[in-house]
Amino acid sequence: MASIIPVASFDCVVFGATGDLTTRKLLPALFYRFQDGQIPETSRIIGASRTEIGVAEFRERARDAIKRFVPPQDIRDGALDGFIAHLDYVAVDGAGDDGWEALAAKLAERPDLVRPYYLATSPDLYGSICRNLARHGLIGEKSRVVLEKPIGKDLKSARAINDAVGEVFPEEQIFRIDHYLGKETVQNLLALRFANTIFDRLWTADVIDHVQITVAETVGVEGRAGYYDKSGALRDMLQNHLLQLLCLTAMESPLNLDANAVRDEKLKVLRALKPITAHDVQQVTVRGQYTAGAVGGKPVEGYLTELDAASRTETFVAMKVEVQSWRWAGVPFYLRTGKRMPQKLSEIVVQFRASPFSIFPGEAFGREPNRLVIRLQPQEGIKLEVMTKDPGPGGMRLRPTNLDISFEETFKQRYPDAYERLLMDVVRGNATLFMRRDEVEAAWAWADGVLGAWADRPETPRPYPAGTWGPTAAIALIERDGRTWHEELR
Ligand code: BG6
Numbered sequence: 001m002a003s004i005i006p007v008a009s010f011d012c013v014v015f016g017a018t019g020d021l022t023t024r025k026l027l028p029a030l031f032y033r034f035q036d037g038q039i040p041e042t043s044r045i046i047g048a049s050r051t052e053i054g055v056a057e058f059r060e061r062a063r064d065a066i067k068r069f070v071p072p073q074d075i076r077d078g079a080l081d082g083f084i085a086h087l088d089y090v091a092v093d094g095a096g097d098d099g100w101e102a103l104a105a106k107l108a109e110r111p112d113l114v115r116p117y118y119l120a121t122s123p124d125l126y127g128s129i130c131r132n133l134a135r136h137g138l139i140g141e142k143s144r145v146v147l148e149k150p151i152g153k154d155l156k157s158a159r160a161i162n163d164a165v166g167e168v169f170p171e172e173q174i175f176r177i178d179h180y181l182g183k184e185t186v187q188n189l190l191a192l193r194f195a196n197t198i199f200d201r202l203w204t205a206d207v208i209d210h211v212q213i214t215v216a217e218t219v220g221v222e223g224r225a226g227y228y229d230k231s232g233a234l235r236d237m238l239q240n241h242l243l244q245l246l247c248l249t250a251m252e253s254p255l256n257l258d259a260n261a262v263r264d265e266k267l268k269v270l271r272a273l274k275p276i277t278a279h280d281v282q283q284v285t286v287r288g289q290y291t292a293g294a295v296g297g298k299p300v301e302g303y304l305t306e307l308d309a310a311s312r313t314e315t316f317v318a319m320k321v322e323v324q325s326w327r328w329a330g331v332p333f334y335l336r337t338g339k340r341m342p343q344k345l346s347e348i349v350v351q352f353r354a355s356p357f358s359i360f361p362g363e364a365f366g367r368e369p370n371r372l373v374i375r376l377q378p379q380e381g382i383k384l385e386v387m388t389k390d391p392g393p394g395g396m397r398l399r400p401t402n403l404d405i406s407f408e409e410t411f412k413q414r415y416p417d418a419y420e421r422l423l424m425d426v427v428r429g430n431a432t433l434f435m436r437r438d439e440v441e442a443a444w445a446w447a448d449g450v451l452g453a454w455a456d457r458p459e460t461p462r463p464y465p466a467g468t469w470g471p472t473a474a475i476a477l478i479e480r481d482g483r484t485w486h487e488e489l490r
Contacts, residue, residue, distance in 0.1 A: 007427040009042040011113045013103070015094055015129055016120035017047030017058065021148065023065040025179075026120060029419035031066050034086065035079040038424060043113075047089040048103060049121075058089035074414070094125040094132070104136045111140070116175075116426045118146040127164030134168040146175045146426055149240055150231065154451065155444040162437050175426050176440060180241040181433040182418030182425075184407065185380040189248050189348070190257075192374070192382065199372070200253070202352070205331045209369060212334045212349040212478075212486055213245050215376075216341035218295050220466070221315070225307045232313040233287075237337040239447040243270065244435070245376075246333055249348055250323050259431035263439055270442035274322040281453035286462065286473045288316030290340040293466030300340065300466045314461040315339045318474035319450075320481075334478050336485070340466035346376035349486040360396055368400050371486065380415055381406040 012030075014022055033039050047058045063084055066075070090106060092099030107115065117133060119126055126147060133139050145165060152158030165174055180186055193199055202208070215237060221228040228236065247266035254261040276284055289311075291302035303315050316338030323333065350372040371385040383404045390397040408415060425433060462471035469475075469487065478485055 004036050004038050006038055006040055007424055008114050009040045009110075010116060010427050011044045011046060011107060011110060012116045012118060012423075012427075013046045013048050013107075014118045014120055015048045015092070015125070016118075017049045017089065018051045018053070018061065019049070019120055021120040022047070023061075024069055025417070025419045026118065026423070027062050027065045028069045029417050029423055031070060031080070031083050032074075032416065032420050033424060034083045035076060039086070042110075043086060044110075045087050046103070046106060047087065048092040048094075048099070050091065050093050052091045053089065055087070055089045059084045059087050062087055094121055094129040097132075100132055100136050104138060107138060113142065114427055114429075115140070115143045116146055116423075117143065118148075118423075118426075120148055123147075123150060123152065123161055126161050130165050130168045139168060139173075143169070144173045144175055144426055144429065145169050146177060148177055150235060151176060151440050152444060153231065153235060155441060155448050158440055158444045162441070166437070171437060172431070174437070175431055176435040176437075177422055178240050178244050178435055179418040179422065180244055180376075181435075182420075182422040183376050183380075184415050184421075185374060185376045185382075186245065186248060187421075187433070188380075188382070188407070189245075189374055193248075194253055204327055205329055207352055208331055209351045209353045210332045210334060210481075210483060211246075211249060212351070213242050213249070213336075213347075214349075214485070215242055215245075215337040215346045216343060216469070217337075217339050218341060218344050220290070220300060220303065220340050221306060228315075229307055229309075229311055229313045233315055233317040233337055233339070234447060234450060238317055238319075238335060239443050240435075242335045242337055243273075243443050243446075245348055246321070246323075246335065247439075249350070250325075250328055250333070252327070257432055259434070260436075262432050263436045267436070267439050267442055268325075269323060270439060270446065272323050272325045272328075273446045274324050275446065275449045276319070276321075276453055277449065278453040278456045281450065281457065282459070284321075284477070285317065285319040285450060285454075286471060286477050287314035287454065287459075288318075288338060288464045288471040288474065289313070289461040290315050290338075290466045291463045293340065293468065295340055295342065295467045302463075302466065303339075312460050316341075316461070316464060316470045316474070318470060318477055320477060332481065334483075334485070336470065336474060338464075338470050341469060342467050344378060347486070348374040348376075350374075351483075351486075360398055368398075373486065379406055379408065381408075 014026060016022055030045055066080060090099055090103045092103050119129055152161055247269045250269045251265040254265045289303050318336035321333045321335055352370040354369040368387055373383040375381050383402045385400050385402055387398050388401040390399050422433060462473055464471045
């Protein structure tokens with residue numbers, strides 16, 4: 001059993017309290033933490049949104065959300081009632097004046113508590129909510145603001161958001177969430193790399209051939225077409241989640257686990273990304289858009305039908321990225337992410353170089369390179385593919401075998417959702433797993449180059465049938481280099 005260290009008492013104000021993120025992720029995550037005894041009895045979770053409902057109605061909605069998004073077997077007797085009693089609600093207009101006095105009055109009841117403000121709203125409101133918080137004297141030393149993505153749609157808009165929030169909150173009190181950093185296996189990547197000498201010594205261009213990062217989803221745009229069509233896979237997934245995974249894979253050892261030590265190292269990786277320009281964008285990137293097909297045996301519509309409009313937005317992107325540094329010179333990072341893929345699968349594959357020479361008979365034997373597969377989902381775990389001897393007499397035959405650790409089976413406990421960890425880190429004031437302003441802006445500066453290069457090209461995204469691994473051009477992208485995507489249907 002993991003030990004649970006209670007956090008300090010807090011008043012957490014969730015703006016966007018009736019929205020999708022709060023319902024699907026934040027309330028269930030807080031419920032789990034409460035049920036596990038991590039949230040002190042004196043804490044409150046105060047929902048805030050424009051919707052004119054009372055506390056009773058908010059509590060009912062929260063109860064429904066938890067019943068919907070937490071499996072019934074995980075809800076212990078009495079825990080739901082206990083949790084609901086900690087919820088409060090104020091109708092507040094983030095962009096206007098209404099409701100702020102009531103919120104201020106509520107918070108004034110307990111001025112000394114840690115006070116996270118979670119902005120689960122549209123980013124257009126971040127600036128005005130922060131200004132209102134300042135105007136009503138609601139920001140103190142123990143306040144923190146949590147920003148959900150997207151933080152902008154390009155460098156310019158990201159800077160505008162960061163400036164507006166930065167006018168009232170010092171950087172140490174700003175927590176920019178990338179929920180991938182809260183996934184257990186992502187943190188395990190740090191453990192794997194920096195707590196094991198065997199991997200650290202091998203983490204170099206001499207030994208590693210290339211790295212693949214895949215984040216595949218089976219879902220389509222799920223009623224979020226309005227947001228998604230203005231965004232696309234590059235902005236929605238690659239600029240943040242995949243680049244963060246790349247940073248943790250490629251960064252040098254930080255001096256320690258302090259927020260700035262880790263973020264300094266990630267920033268160096270982002271700054272070392274080779275810019276993609278109009279000159280090479282066609283060779284190193286592939287955009288796709290799903291058409292009608294079948295996922296998990298069920299027929300699904302194409303993106304344009306769901307959207308009911310014409311669109312050049314990509315629902316899939318694959319690219320070859322280079323990190324221009326001493327350690328990584330000549331080691332490509334192949335990234336791909338898409339909606340409506342055959343399975344939900346996120347993994348980082350570190351492929352080592354093939355052995356230089358085979359002493360075994362037959363060319364096919366002994367040359368299969370080792371691979372380290374770090375699985376984020378499903379079945380979080382780590383697998384090292386090694387060559388072994390086929391058992392039995394009859395000569396020396398080799399075959400690849402896996403050293404396989406499934407975390408759930410090994411530790412026999414539920415794997416918490418990323419938001420559980422991240423929310424408690426906010427209360428603790430630990431920003432190691434959150435993005436600093438300069439990181440977000442460096443990631444946008446690089447992504448802007450790709451977006452600009454695409455905008456200059458006449459091509460539209462290539463179609464791929466829902467339920468496939470993207471357009472065939474994505475396969476060609478890696479095969480041109482004599483490599484293949486790691487595909488292993490489970
Ligand atoms: C979000 C994206 O950040 O991550 C969504 O906006 C995507 O489009 C989601 O579906 C994927 O998260 P997870 O944790 O389900 O892999």
